[in-house]
Amino acid sequence: xxxxxxxxxxxxxxxxxxxxxxxxxxxxxxxxxxxxxxxxxxxxxxxxxxxxxxxxxxxxxxxxxxxxxxxxxxxxxxxxxxx
Numbered sequence: 001x002x003x004x005x006x007x008x009x010x011x012x013x014x015x016x017x018x019x020x021x022x023x024x025x026x027x028x029x030x031x032x033x034x035x036x037x038x039x040x041x042x043x044x045x046x047x048x049x050x051x052x053x054x055x056x057x058x059x060x061x062x063x064x065x066x067x068x069x070x071x072x073x074x075x076x077x078x079x080x081x082x083x
Contacts, residue, residue: 001053001079006072013048017041027069045071053079 011022018035031037037045046062049055049071055078065071 003072003076006028006053006075007068009048009052010045010068010071012042017044025068027072028069029068029081030066031068032066049075055079 009024011025013024013034014020014037017020017042018037020035023037029035031042031079032047035041042062046057049057053075055075057074057078061074
């Protein structure tokens, strides 16, 4: 799994959930400010990470993730190499 793989998953998910152009989503994209994502949108993204990559993210950890890049870093740091 590469950084680009995770970014692509996030792009697809957010494009579906928020009806945004996936091409506009990059590492610096902020969930709330740039995409106007609410807490339910972010919860479903966390669920997507858990289902796809087997990661576990606490509410406290999720609250600290503000950008797409930070979420990618989290997934890569908390996913086993075998995924």
